[in-house]
Amino acid sequence: MAWLAGVDGCKAGWIAAMASADGRAAPLIRVMPRFADLFAGEIVPEIVAVDMPIGLPDRVKGSGRGPEQAVRALLGDRQSSVFAIPARCAVEAGDYEQACALALAHSEPPRKVSKQGFHLFPKIREIDALLRAEPSMREHVFEVHPELAFRTMKGEPLTHPKKIKGVVNPLGMAERQGLLRAAGIAPEAVSARLPRGAAGDDLLDALAALVVARHIAAGRGKPFPNPPGRDSHGLPIAIWTFASATPPHRIEP
Template identity: 55%
Template sequence: MVRGVDGCPAGWIAVTIAAEGPLTPCVTITRNFADLTTGVEKIAVDMPIGLPETAGPGGRGPETLVRPLLGERQSSVFSVPSRAAVFAADYGEACRIALATSDPPRKVSKQAFFLFPKIRELDALLQAEPALVGRVHEVHPELAFWRLNGERPVPLPKKVSSRGHPPGLALRRDMLVGAGFPQSFLADPPRGAGLDDLLDAAVNALVARRLHAGTAQPFPDPPRRDAHGLPVAIWA
C-alpha cells in the first residue's frame, strides 16, 4: 500500500491505495502526521521537507524548477523561507527573520505562515525517526496533476478567490477517475476536509505509486540536502 497526504482543516487527510493493480482507495483524517506512517511503503505529502538556512530567489530551489511547468497554476507553489523563519514565534518575527535570511530580501506570505505548524511537525518527525526519510517524500498536487495530464498544466484553477472553483475541481476529479479512482470515492470529502483536499490527497497517492515503482522524478535531480540531512526536492 502507498499513501497520498494533504493538509486539511482537521489536520491531515490521507488517501491510501494499492501500490499495484486496482487502486482500492480508502480515506483517513487524522490530527497527527505520525499516525499515517505505518502500514504503507511510500508516503507522498504536500508539505515542504528540508528547510534552507538562507532562501534564494523563489525559495529553496525546487520551487523555481517546477513553477515554469505549471503555466497559470504556478502561483500555487509558494516560496519556502529559511528554517529560522519557519520556527519563528509569530508572523511579525517570521517576516523579520525571513527578510534577514533571504536574497533578495523577502517577507513571509500569510499563506505560507499558516502552514508553518505542519511544516514543523513533519520536520520534527523526520529528524526524530530518520528511517522515515526514505519513505516520506514531498510532492505538490498541481505538479502531480501536471504529470497526470501528460505533463501539461491543468487549464482551470482549483480555487478562485480562495473558494472552490467547480469547473476546475470537476476537471481534476475526471482526471482521477480516468486514472482508476471510483467516481463515488471522489464525490464527497470526509468531515474536516474540503473536496480540494480529497482530490489533492488522491493525486498525491498516484505519485506515491510512482515512488514505489521507482519511476517518480525529483526536482532537482538528484535532490539536495538541508543542514539536517533532510532531502530538498519535489517529486512527481
C-alpha cells in the first residue's frame, strides 16, 4: 500500500499527517524530531508534501525566490505569509547579522533577511542536506505552502488570517477546518488531539499539505513555476498546489 504525508515544522521538530493513497482511513498524526525520521519507520511515504522551502538559488532577483513571487499574487491579504527566502549562502550563515550581510550581497535589489525567515533556516538546511545526500528522494518530496493550498481548496483567497499579531484567530482556524473537511479530510483528524510539541495551526497546515500530496499522487499537481526550476545542486525550486482536471496518474496501493 502506498502512503502519502503532509508535513509542517513545529516546536518539537516536524508534524506529519500520514494517510494511505486510497484515502480510506483517517490520517495518522505523528511528531518527529528530524525530517529524516519520516523515512525510517514502518510506514514510509511515497510522496511527501512539506511546508518548507526546497532549492536555494545562488542569487535572488526580486522579493524572494521565483515560486514565492509567483504565488503571492494569488493570496490576496494572506500574501505576507510567504516569506522571501534569500540565496543559499545566507541560509547557510551561522547568525542573523551574517545572514543579512550575505543576503544583501546576493540579491537584486539588495534585501536583508526577515527574523521570521531566519528562524526557518535550520529546518531548511535539514531538508536541503537530506535531499543533496539522497538524490533519489528529490522526486518524492515536494515543497508546498499551506495558504496556497487552502486558497486552491476555496477557489479564492481566504477571508480570515489564522493568526493576528501572533495569536491564533478562531475565525481563521474555523475557515481552514471547514475547507479541510470539504476536501475529504476526516473530521476526527481535523479536530485531533494535538501531539506534544505541535500547535493547532501546525496540524491544520500539515493536513493541508496532505491534501496537496493526494492531488500530486493523482496527477493533479501544479507547480509554480511550471516547469520547476533547479538550484546549482539539482534540487527543484517550486511551490506545489493542485489543478482540478489533468489526466490521472495514480500510485497503486
